[in-house]
Amino acid sequence: MDNKKNILDFIKPVKTNVPKEEFFARLALNIAKTEQIPTNTEKNTKVRFLTFVYAAAAVLVIGFVLFQQFMSPSVQPSGYEKYLAKLSPNEILEYVESNIDDYSEDELIDASLPITEEEMESASFTEVFGYIPEDVKKETLEQYLDEDFINLNDFDENELLIF
Amino acid sequence: MTERDHKWRDTIQKGGGKAEKAFQDLTKFYGPKLYTQVYKMVKNDSYTKDILQEIFIKIWLNIGKFEGKSSLYSWLYRIAHNEALSFLNKEKRKSSISLDQNIIELIPGSKELQGKGTDEILSLLNQAIANLPEKQALVFELKYFQNLSYKEIQEITKTSQGSLKASFHIAKEKISNFLILKLNQSPLV
Secondary structure, eight states, X not given: OOTTSOGGGGEEEOOOOOOOHHHHHXXXXXXXXXXXXXXXXXXXXXXXXXXXXXXXXXXXXXXXXXXXXXXXXXXXXXHHHHHHHHSOHHHHHHHHHHHGGGSOHHHXXXXXXXXXXXXXXXXXXXXXXXXXXXXXXXXXXXHHHHHTTOOGGGSOHHHHHTO | OOHHHXXXXXXXXXXXXXXXXXXHHHHHHHHHHHHHHHHHHHOOHHHHHHHHHHHHHHHHHHGGGOOOSSOHHHHHHHHHHHHHHHHHHHHTOTTTSOOSSOSEEXXXXXXXXXXXXXXXXXXXXXXXXXXXXXXXXXXXXXXXXXXOOHHHHHHHHOOOHHHHHHHHHHHHHHHHHHHHHHHHSSSOO
16 A cells, blocks of 8 residues: 555545435425324423422521511600600690599509619600600790709709700 | 514414414425425435425424524524424334435445445435434435525525635535545444
8 A cells, every 4th residue: 555645545435326315305294294202201301390489488588577676676766656746735734634634643653763873874855755746845844843943053063964 | 583484483483374374485495495305315306295294283282382583494494304304203204115216316436335225325325414403404305305505504504604604615624524434334324
């Protein structure tokens, strides 16, 4: 053999007599008509499983969020405080006068207990004394102090600072 | 996978009348290539047509599972090769099949090929191809036996022409070495 030549150069492929195009067209048509493509059950099962997993995950997330909301204390002011703030002092006094008989002596004593020193130090004025309506004038406050024989000169500077 | 192959696969997967048309187009395009490949192995037109039917049934039923990571032709080539081998093993007809037409011709001038028959050489050639990596085997098949241009092979395999030329060159060297080794052994396997 000539060393420069590859052995395959001495082997010549003969062109194969391939059937005509109609043969292949008919073959495809026969197969398509007689063979039923199976539905991909494995794929369907996979899809169903994934749907279940996603649904379960969604339920867990929603449950967790609801649980968190349920467990955390509400920071919203109660409706009772909101409505009280809207009332004028006169309206409150009228209500107390007309309903005072509904309360027992003990309940009234509890409600009128003086504020302790600790509470005074730790709490702000509004927390201790509650809401002061905007329409309470300086004269009204002075009148209240006179009527109750409260002399501001009896208080030292620190005690007055809470006002 | 080429855009055309993608379209064929997706249309067949959806089913219906369009699927039949797409399958026909696919069979008309790849059928002749697979026929040549199988015929070279079984050397008989009637058997080749039977095997081809089995191949295309497999393609029709399973193309939906083909993910398209390789070229469609690589997948078809593998199916065809396995079907032909399975036929030959089952029927034990490797050496008893009547040869309808010559598949190769021997050109005088080679010391190694002197006195050898075309059937013996073709059998060795098939063995050599079967030992190649798949990509090299299908490039060799399309270039050597089907005489396609690199441009045509590029369109089928979606591989650059440079890479195809390298694959063909390597395949040719490996087959040549295999043939020389086997032909120098006596008796011929």
